[in-house]
Amino acid sequence: MNMATLSEPETDFSRLPELPRDVFTAPLQRPGHLKEDWIEPIQTQYSSEDHGVWNDLFKRQMKVLPGRAASAFLAGLEKLDLGRGGVPEFGKMSEELDALTGWTVVPVPMLIPDHVFFWHLANRRFPAGNFIRTRETFDYIQEPDVFHDVFGHVPMLTDPVFADYMQEYGRAGWKAMRYNRLKALGALYWYTVEFGLIEEADGLKAYGAGILSGPTEVVFATEAKSPNRIMLNVDRAMRTDYVISDLQPTYFVIESFEDLYRQTVERDFDRLYRSLAASFTYANSAVIDVDNVVNRGTQEYHLRGGRGSNATPV
Numbered sequence: 167m168n169m170a171t172l173s174e175p176e177t178d179f180s181r182l183p184e185l186p187r188d189v190f191t192a193p194l195q196r197p198g199h200l201k202e203d204w205i206e207p208i209q210t211q212y213s214s215e216d217h218g219v220w221n222d223l224f225k226r227q228m229k230v231l232p233g234r235a236a237s238a239f240l241a242g243l244e245k246l247d248l249g250r251g252g253v254p255e256f257g258k259m260s261e262e263l264d265a266l267t268g269w270t271v272v273p274v275p276m277l278i279p280d281h282v283f284f285w286h287l288a289n290r291r292f293p294a295g296n297f298i299r300t301r302e303t304f305d306y307i308q309e310p311d312v313f314h315d316v317f318g319h320v321p322m323l324t325d326p327v328f329a330d331y332m333q334e335y336g337r338a339g340w341k342a343m344r345y346n347r348l349k350a351l352g353a354l355y356w357y358t359v360e361f362g363l364i365e366e367a368d369g370l371k372a373y374g375a376g377i378l379s380g381p382t383e384v385v386f387a388t389e390a391k392s393p394n395r396i397m398l399n400v401d402r403a404m405r406t407d408y409v410i411s412d413l414q415p416t417y418f419v420i421e422s423f424e425d426l427y428r429q430t431v432e433r434d435f436d437r438l439y440r441s442l443a444a445s446f447t448y449a450n451s452a453v454i455d456v457d458n459v460v461n462r463g464t465q466e467y468h469l470r471g472g473r474g475s476n477a478t479p480v
């Protein structure tokens with residue numbers, strides 16, 4: 167398989183590559199006790215209250231996930247026994263995950279710089295938040311905490327093909343940085359890793375962590391009338407704007423993880439980046455003539471003002 171077009175085969179990922187000059191990324195200040203890999207030397211010692219928050223979040227999700235979550239995700243939860251109680255201990259979880267697909271999970275204090283994030287993924291390390299939300303922020307937090315990162319993302323890393331896709335995504339980061347097209351590559355992550363849907367024999371299921379780690383979007387993404395559901399086309403998704411703090415107006419659907427992997431690694435990304443505008447071409451609710459539409463949404467939820475207006479997520 168030709169994988170030369172997405173990532174750079176000549177790039178040495180054993181050491182942290184330098185951030186290319188003139189690349190626009192979020193300015194993040196590294197806490198003084200961390201090295202340039204941004205990994206926390208020890209995992210947080212969670213209190214019994216913290217473990218209780220994890221357990222309650224877990225229980226809440228398990229009420230809505232059966233029949234709506236991808237079978238690969240539910241299988242991953244089982245394989246890693248993430249419901250054994252409390253925030254998982256990363257050492258043990260990493261050992262089990264490593265035995266399955268060669269991935270490990272490392273604690274980080276917060277969102278980390280793009281090039282460091284890509285570097286970890288390229289080395290099959292998944293950076294996960296070293297903190298958990300409180301009862302006050304139980305329903306919604308903007309910063310990804312350990313529940314979002316571990317419950318939402320880690321089960322999918324037990325799937326061998328998805329695990330390879332995540333590594334290729336990390337390897338792809340440098341090319342996007344050199345073309346200053348991180349926004350486009352970020353949209354691909356958003357519409358697959360965070361908010362992706364997959365076709366299964368008995369209907370559409372969610373495999374994206376942003377959907378699976380909250381109770382409302384699981385139902386909205388798979389069943390509501392409002393959102394568009396469109397078969398994934400990598401070029402199209404990378405040109406599409408997205409919503410950060412509300413439910414998505416559009417979800418992209420894959421046939422299989424093999425299809426996702428193939429579509430991504432076989433695309434000529436040099437050519438794509440050269441043709442992409444610096445900003446997004448398509449609005450997040452757009453349906454365009456080349457789309458293979460699974461169903462066109464009414465957009466009722468967003469037309470009624472979305473979260474800001476307390477609209478019903480129908």
Ligand SMILES: [Fe+2]
Pocket residue numbers: 310314315318319360375376
């Ligand atoms: Fe995430």
